[in-house]
Amino acid sequence: GENVEQHPSTLSVQEGDSAVIKCTYSDSASNYFPWYKQELGKRPQLIIDIRSNVGEKKDQRIAVTLNKTAKHFSLHITETQPEDSAVYFCAASEAGGSYIPTFGRGTSLIVHP
Amino acid sequence: DSGVTQTPKHLITATGQRVTLRCSPRSGDLSVYWYQQSLDQGLQFLIQYYNGEERAKGNILERFSAQQFPDLHSELNLSSLELGDSALYFCASSVGFEGGAGVGEQYFGPGTRLTVT
Secondary structure, three states: OOOOOEEEEEEEEEEOEEEEEEEEOOOOOOOEEEEEEEEEOEEEEEEEEEEOOOEEEEEEOOEEEEEEOOOOOEEEEEOOOOHHHHEEEEEEOOOOOOOOEEOOOOEEEEEEE | OOOOOEEEEEEEEEEOOOEEEEEOOOOOOOOOEEEEOOOOEEEEEEEEEEEEEEEEEEEOOOOEEEOOOOOOOHHHHHHOOOHHHHHEEEEEOOOOOOOOOOOOOOEEEOOOEEEEO
């Protein structure tokens, strides 16, 4: 089955800095890679996703890159703000109707004002 | 607000008991997924239903079962509860079929926090 590794487990930055979270996956059949943000005690929220037919996707201060050859994908947050503080999960899944995601263990991002 | 609702928000029960968690998907979504989130195991996929039929199973214990009804709401039944079943249980919904807009995107409900004492 799929295995997703996520690093780092904790990331502490100053407001205004950039943050990068990296994930690797094992199953070359995976072709859909969502990222979720989860604030303490709240639901995971889909913030951005990428499909294997593109290498990069951007939405305002958030971008995701995918390298299918190396089987890794990354989340980039620029100009971080205190409200970006949360746990971020990457996931990998295969198309074909089910899209069952395998999640990474999460990265706790702390943005200091 | 994701449009996915879950009840109850909190549940406290004793070992050996049985509980039912309920989930209503976003309007138009045919697929429902159930997840368990605990501190040491992260987010674990349990089971998926699509338009009333079981589609995929993950690490779901035999003591757990689920179903999706004709109105597309879903219930997760947990029986013979153990202390280790204490966790946050999320459901998520998605369009669920290839070709649908946003296929693969899952929207999570607020979760049910289960505490087994």
